[in-house]
Amino acid sequence: MSMQTKERPVPNGVVLEMTGDLTYANREQFKTAVETIRQKGCRHLILNMAEVRFVDSSGLGLLALVSQNFKLSQGKVSMLKPQSYVREIMSLANIQKLIPVYDNEQDALAGHRRAA
């Protein structure tokens, strides 16, 4: 399945609404979307994963890459509402240790971590 992304500015950050699969086939699209946001000077990227059905091993690498790149430009990345299957895949690679997971946007913006 392909992937659609849409950015939405919020106070002190950008939410990237993602729909589809975060996979090898869609890597260029995801990288471009995220790099565009980073180069505009965004300090807090919030990936809304609610509509992402599947993440493959390449997708996990992209998430780690995004987290590293934002760290290099003094920014941070958070994640919203991943589906349970996606959460399971990500937990095998400990992604939640690189990218904090939140259940709602307010918490993500405030940076307060709830039990996810």
Added chain:
Amino acid sequence: MSTFAAGEGTRTVLVVDDEPTARTALAARLKRLGYRVIEAGDGKAGLESLRRERPDLTILDWMMPEMDGPSFCEQVRQDPELLSSQILMMTSHDQPQQIAEGLARGADDFLSKAASKYEITARVQAGMRTATLIRRLEDVTEEIRRKQEVLERELLSAARYVESLLPAPGTPLRGVQMVHAYRPSLGLGGDLFNIVPWSEDVLTLYLLDASGHGVSSALRSASFSTFLRRENLLHHVGSSDPGAILTEANRQFPLTEDGNYFTIIFAKLDVRARTLSYATAGHNGALLHRRSGEVRWLARPNFPLGFDPSTTYLTEELPLRPGDRLYVLSDGLYEVPTSNGELWGQDRLEQTVHAFGHRSLSDVLSGTIEEAVRWQGHDHFPDDVALMGIELAEKAFS
């Protein structure tokens, strides 16, 4: 039938008509327009000319004895060699119904026998344009096919090289038996495993999986396997400790700019001390099957290599007993879906290994792969499959 010689680059028209006067008149007109013309007096001779001369365009009379125009078209469209031929069908009266039937049975366009010379010229030129496009498409397709063949040959030779890096099955160390199976999904895989005898009593082994696909993952795997050579590890790490080796590898192999990385399990088997020590990085494919029947996975979630440059990977150690077996495998073996998407999964794999008990190692390996194939319903694995079985012999050092 007669053929008229023409120069290079001249387009050829085949005229098929049983009526000699009409045929000769049309042929003469086409020749005046600069085309090379072949004539045929009936459908059968027409098909023979079509096959032999491959004209750019065929102009065909509808009404002919034995094989009429539409039957001629049907035969052409069923013949893989001829089916892209352009056919212009002639009728004496152009009823819409008749035109529809002609098109349905395989004609590309129609020409009334009463058509003016301007219309004939225009229709022939239109047919030629289509014929040119089709020829070009066929040439390009053929060129792509040839290039694809060259690429596939190169991939195959690269795949042979990768396979040459794999260890020979047998007895890598006294008291240890090893077998393996390797099924790359694209001929050229990003999975690689090896066994490296470290000393008289110690064996190290690893299985790594490069993310991504095809040539670039295979190249990265080959480069990583060079890092994992004994001399290099002695030089860079100074020990055979799995955790220390992965911690150093994590520094040496950061994420690529495309976010590609490795997962790996690295294990060390000390035959004299009867211990297994190991470390993993994002890899969860090692199954310990004890002689007692107990089966357990040897992995916990942690970062793949390159995810966090400051990670320290820790070594776990377990006592081994004679007859214990270690299966090291890539996730491509159990992440196989049925047609409705359900994965075979680690639990079913574990049950399968358990059920095989202590049949020979090679029987367990081939039987496990057969189970995965049965689950997905076909022989083609979507991802690389690598599987290595190691057994500590019953009578080692006893």
